[in-house]
Amino acid sequence: MPRIAPTLYEFVELGNGDYLKIVEACLRIFDRQDWLRENRARARIKVLVDKIGIDAFRAQVEEELEGDWVRERDFSLDQILFEPNEEESAPDRPETYARPGGEDREFSRFLESNVAPQRQTGFSTVEVKITRGDLDPDQLRGLGQVMRDYTGLSARTTVQQNLVLRWVRDESVYEVWRALSELGLGDAGADELTDVVSCPGTDSCKLGITSSMGLSQAIQERLVQLELDDELTRRIHVKMSGCPNGCGQHHIANIGFYGASLKVGEHTIPAYIAHLGGTYEGGDVRYGQRLKARLPAKRVPDAVERWVRFYESDRVHGEEFNAFVDRVGTTEFESRVKDLTLPMQFSLENMNNFIDWNRNGPFEVQRGEGECAV
C-alpha cells in the first residue's frame, strides 16, 4: 500500500556531492536487509522505514556516511551532469502566424486550462491531455512534428499522464492548438475533472484485479456528457487503480477508486472501493478517506455523478470539494450510493454487472506474479 514518505533531510546539496553520497548510503543500507528478500512483496525500502522509523534510518545513514567508501569514490558531477541548454534551440519569433478568428470558445478554454506562461518572457508551456496515457502511432509521429515545428524539441511527461510542450512562442500557441486538434489531442481541461487518471490495471498488469482503464474511460465519458462547467467542480481530480497498490494514485485524488471483487455465490463481481478527499496540490499531500462500501464496477460512473451533483447542490459558497467532504462527512457520501452497493443475484437481467468494463466474458480474479510487486 502507498504511504506518504517521511522526510530524511529537508535539504541536501547537489554540487558538493552530498546528494549522491546520501542516495548511495540509503541503497547500501537497503541492500543489506536480507530479511526483506524473503517475501518479494515486502522487498521495499518503505517496509524497512516502517519497521525502524525514519529517525533510526537517518542514524544508519549518518553511520554509513562514515565508511571508507565515501573517501574512495569520486562524487563530483563533472562527468555525469546532463544540463541541456534548451533555450539555445528554442524557436525564433515567427514573422507570420495564425490567429483565432473572432470568438473561438474552444481555443479560449484550451488557453485557460492547458497553457501557462513560461518563466522566460515570450514563451508558453502547452499541456497536451493524453487520455489514459494512450497515444496511437500517428498521434506520436504527429506530436514529433509539432515539437520539431514549434518547441525546439522540448517536452516533459507528467505524473498526470500528460505531455507538456515547452518553449512554444506565445505567437504560435494557436497554431499548436490547431495542429494538436488535428491529431485528436486538442482537448481543453488538462488536470481537471475530465482528465481522469488510471493505471493499466488488467490491460497489462499481472497484479491487476480490475480493468481500471476501462473504468477510467467510462467515467470520463460520463463526465464529458454532463458538461459540468462550474469552476470549482472542474478542479476535482478522479483517479483509479486496478488493485490496492495504488499506481493510479487513487489515494491522493479527490475521488479515487481501487479495484477489488465481490463474491456472489459462485460468481464474482468486479468492484471498487472509494477514497474521498485526497490531495497532492500545492505541496499539501493528503490521503483520501476510505469509504466502507464496495461498488460494482459498472455502477461506479453513477456513483461519481451522484457525488459530483451532491457537491454542486449542497456546498456553501466557494467551498472546495475536500472541504465539503470534511464538513458533511463520508457517511453522507456513502448513504448517497447505498442502493448502488447492494449485492445482486446473478441473473440474465443483471449479468452485465458480472462482466468488467471493456471485457466480454465473466469476471474472475486472475493475479499473477508482477514485475513490481509494489
Ligand code: SF4
Ligand atoms: S500493481 Fe499497480 S499497475 Fe498493477 S493493477 Fe495494481 S495499481 Fe495498477
